[in-house]
Amino acid sequence: MDSPLSTVAPAENAAETPEEAPAATESATPEQEPRHRLSRPWRIARNIVLGIVGTLFLAWLILYITKGRFLKHPFERTVAAMTHRQVKVPGDFQLYFDYINIHFVAEGMTISNPDWASRPNLFEAKRIDTRISTFPLIVGDRRVKWLDMLDGALDLEWDKAGKRNSWTFSEEKGKPFEMPLIRQATVSGTTLRYVDPRLQLSADIAFKTIKATDTRFASSIEFTGKGLERNTPFTLYGAMLTPNATVVGGKNKLDLHIRAARTSIDVAGTLDAPTRIDGADLKVTARGSDIADLFSIIGVAVPETRTYRLDSALTKTGDEYRFTGLRGHFGDSDIAGKLTVRLLEPRLKIDAVLATRSLDIVDIAPFIGYNPDAVAVEGKGAIVKQVNGTPRLLPDAPLRVEALRNFDANLHYTVRTVRARNLPVSNIDLTLGLDDSLLTLSPLTFEMARGHVAADIKINARRPLVHTDYDIRLSPTPMGVLLAGYGVDEAGTSGTVKARLQMAGNGNTVHDSLSTANGRIAIIIPQGSFWTRNVQLSELDIGTFVQKMFEHKLKEPVQINCGLIAFTVRNGVAAADPILIDTKKNVILGRGGFSFRNESLDFSVRADAKKFSLFSAQSPVAVNGYFAKPAINVISPELIGRGGVGLGLTLVASPIAGILAFVDVGDAKGTQCGPVLSGATARAQRTTKGQPRDDVGHGTTAKAESGKKTHEERREQKKKFLGIKL
Numbered sequence: 150m151d152s153p154l155s156t157v158a159p160a161e162n163a164a165e166t167p168e169e170a171p172a173a174t175e176s177a178t179p180e181q182e183p184r185h186r187l188s189r190p191w192r193i194a195r196n197i198v199l200g201i202v203g204t205l206f207l208a209w210l211i212l213y214i215t216k217g218r219f220l221k222h223p224f225e226r227t228v229a230a231m232t233h234r235q236v237k238v239p240g241d242f243q244l245y246f247d248y249i250n251i252h253f254v255a256e257g258m259t260i261s262n263p264d265w266a267s268r269p270n271l272f273e274a275k276r277i278d279t280r281i282s283t284f285p286l287i288v289g290d291r292r293v294k295w296l297d298m299l300d301g302a303l304d305l306e307w308d309k310a311g312k313r314n315s316w317t318f319s320e321e322k323g324k325p326f327e328m329p330l331i332r333q334a335t336v337s338g339t340t341l342r343y344v345d346p347r348l349q350l351s352a353d354i355a356f357k358t359i360k361a362t363d364t365r366f367a368s369s370i371e372f373t374g375k376g377l378e379r380n381t382p383f384t385l386y387g388a389m390l391t392p393n394a395t396v397v398g399g400k401n402k403l404d405l406h407i408r409a410a411r412t413s414i415d416v417a418g419t420l421d422a423p424t425r426i427d428g429a430d431l432k433v434t435a436r437g438s439d440i441a442d443l444f445s446i447i448g449v450a451v452p453e454t455r456t457y458r459l460d461s462a463l464t465k466t467g468d469e470y471r472f473t474g475l476r477g478h479f480g481d482s483d484i485a486g487k488l489t490v491r492l493l494e495p496r497l498k499i500d501a502v503l504a505t506r507s508l509d510i511v512d513i514a515p516f517i518g519y520n521p522d523a524v525a526v527e528g529k530g531a532i533v534k535q536v537n538g539t540p541r542l543l544p545d546a547p548l549r550v551e552a553l554r555n556f557d558a559n560l561h562y563t564v565r566t567v568r569a570r571n572l573p574v575s576n577i578d579l580t581l582g583l584d585d586s587l588l589t590l591s592p593l594t595f596e597m598a599r600g601h602v603a604a605d606i607k608i609n610a611r612r613p614l615v616h617t618d619y620d621i622r623l624s625p626t627p628m629g630v631l632l633a634g635y636g637v638d639e640a641g642t643s644g645t646v647k648a649r650l651q652m653a654g655n656g657n658t659v660h661d662s663l664s665t666a667n668g669r670i671a672i673i674i675p676q677g678s679f680w681t682r683n684v685q686l687s688e689l690d691i692g693t694f695v696q697k698m699f700e701h702k703l704k705e706p707v708q709i710n711c712g713l714i715a716f717t718v719r720n721g722v723a724a725a726d727p728i729l730i731d732t733k734k735n736v737i738l739g740r741g742g743f744s745f746r747n748e749s750l751d752f753s754v755r756a757d758a759k760k761f762s763l764f765s766a767q768s769p770v771a772v773n774g775y776f777a778k779p780a781i782n783v784i785s786p787e788l789i790g791r792g793g794v795g796l797g798l799t800l801v802a803s804p805i806a807g808i809l810a811f812v813d814v815g816d817a818k819g820t821q822c823g824p825v826l827s828g829a830t831a832r833a834q835r836t837t838k839g840q841p842r843d844d845v846g847h848g849t850t851a852k853a854e855s856g857k858k859t860h861e862e863r864r865e866q867k868k869k870f871l872g873i874k875l
Contacts, residue, residue: 215245238258247280
């Protein structure tokens with residue numbers, strides 16, 4: 150029988166069942182998991198991002214609604230702080246995100262120039278309306294989606310030292326100006342000013358209205374302008390023919406034309422960027438009436454020329470402008486080579502290697518100070534001027550001293566042949582140097598009549614009065630070839646001639662320099678024969694001169710033992726020291742001289758026979774007149790005197806007695822050729838017996854106190870004058 154407790158037990162057991170139920174339920178449905186929740190850090194990050202996005206959206210929304218006009222003053226202050234320039238926008242201002250890209254509008258905006266600039270503003274525009282790509286801008290890539298600019302003005306300047314420019318906003322060295330890439334644009338009324346004090350260049354350029362759509366310009370970008378280069382005004386016009394290629398990162402074709410100082414310059418080629426010439430591939434053509442006009446634009450002095458044309462390739466690297474493949478002509482002469490202009494401090498530096506195959510003699514005129522156009526038209530008349538009623542031949546064109554201070558130069562110039570009627574010159578080789586106003590032509594060499602001429606000329610323009618040193622040497626040269634155009638027979642002439650000129654003078658023209666010169670000129674004639682034809686080919690015909698000197702038509706060549714034609718120059722006046730030529734039959738002596746001051750000639754030459762001669766009238770042959778108009782005079786006072794004596798003897802005594810006045814007893818003393826061939830002065834000359842000559846010198850008897858002194862003087866003269874072996 151069940152006890153009451155037995156009925157309660159199940160109840161207790163039943164009470165325990167609910168407590169165990171959850172465990173049984175979990176065991177029965179293990180696949181049911183509770184929902185995942187973010188950790189606290191993640192929830193914080195999420196909230197921050199959502200806050201930023203919300204803030205940005207709110208900012209974007211505020212900017213879009215207000216167009217960002219309230220940012221005008223913060224914009225001015227921020228940009229001013231970044232550029233260290235004053236930035237002002239007096240008119241309407243908008244700065245907001247038009248969806249993604251930045252939309253910027255400014256009316257009357259100005260950005261100031263640095264204090265050293267000549268104008269107050271680097272940039273100003275009546276209105277700018279532009280959209281700029283946002284994301285490329287973050288990484289420094291400037292891409293303008295759209296630009297509408299009205300009456301913009303850009304002022305680009307370099308400082309005097311060429312270290313800083315107005316468009317580089319930092320204190321570091323100025324960088325080249327680079328345009329941003331523009332996809333669409335309408336730009337009207339835009340001007341650009343460029344100033345470079347180192348080049349003394351200023352230019353004002355105006356652009357025609359520019360339109361571009363979808364990275365393509367509607368047409369070429371055309372421009373016109375004017376400016377000054379070293380006070381020389383110029384005008385220009387041109388166009389960027391393929392601006393679309395530049396916009397997408399390609400190369401732009403440039404067509405530029407400049408007119409200045411009777412000179413036309415055409416530039417065509419490609420640019421890597423619209424405003425960058427570095428690395429450009431350009432072709433330059435320059436033409437005009439005088440190449441000196443072209444170089445005067447950059448302040449460089451060169452000789453004048455006749456009409457010229459030059460073609461060259463042009464590249465720029467840093468401060469170097471390189472002209473390569475240069476070809477052209479000046480007058481009737483050709484020229485080719487290369488030239489580099491370096492913008493160094495304190496002067497420009499020009500390096501050039503030039504060559505001419507054929508040089509017309511007229512085109513040489515400017516190198517010695519004559520006008521080539523006048524010479525081409527008038528001939529000799531163009532180089533002869535009347536001064537105080539007398540003809541002048543020496544050039545008086547002044548050296549451009551001020552221009553020489555603007556640049557330094559190294560030039561190597563060669564000429565293969567020279568076209569000239571009576572000047573057999575070829576193979577000219579000139580090395581020219583200019584260093585701080587010291588101009589050297591050294592060496593200057595050329596071949597003349599199968600002889601060799603070498604010269605070293607130094608022109609020192611550093612002094613208040615230009616000082617010039619001349620040293621010109623002629624190696625042994627056949628007289629027959631050298632004087633073939635002046636009545637000398639080449640076939641019958643075996644003699645040679647060698648010479649040296651050493652002088653120094655002051656003055657900035659050739660005439661002034663020689664008019665004050667001191668030094669010596671010597672022409673040495675070694676042994677040989679000399680034959681002349683009686684043909685008049687010049688105002689002072691050498692052949693006729695010799696024939697008149699001997700007073701009969703030459704039947705055979707003159708046999709020369711040795712000869713010296715020398716002059717000592719003091720303050721521009723040259724005196725014979727000596728003129729002494731020893732031939733087989735005669736001794737030729739000369740006295741007098743000439744003057745570089747007024748270019749007058751006043752000396753005489755006579756031939757004294759070594760043997761008895763009957764019916765001789767060998768009186769001095771006078772050479773007078775001027776360099777430009779020399780003359781020969783055989784009716785000298787001495788000849789007239791001899792004629793008078795002869796006439797008197799005839800009247801008083803008999804005709805036979807009158808003949809005695811024209812008898813040459815043949816007492817001329819032979820010459821010791823050593824001093825002659827060494828170029829010694831008159832005092833050092835000797836007879837064949839070693840005695841001092843008393844018939845040479847400045848119109849007086851040359852005496853020596855002793856043979857020893859004369860020998861020392863001869864050695865000293867040879868040492869001073871013949872520094873090189875003639």
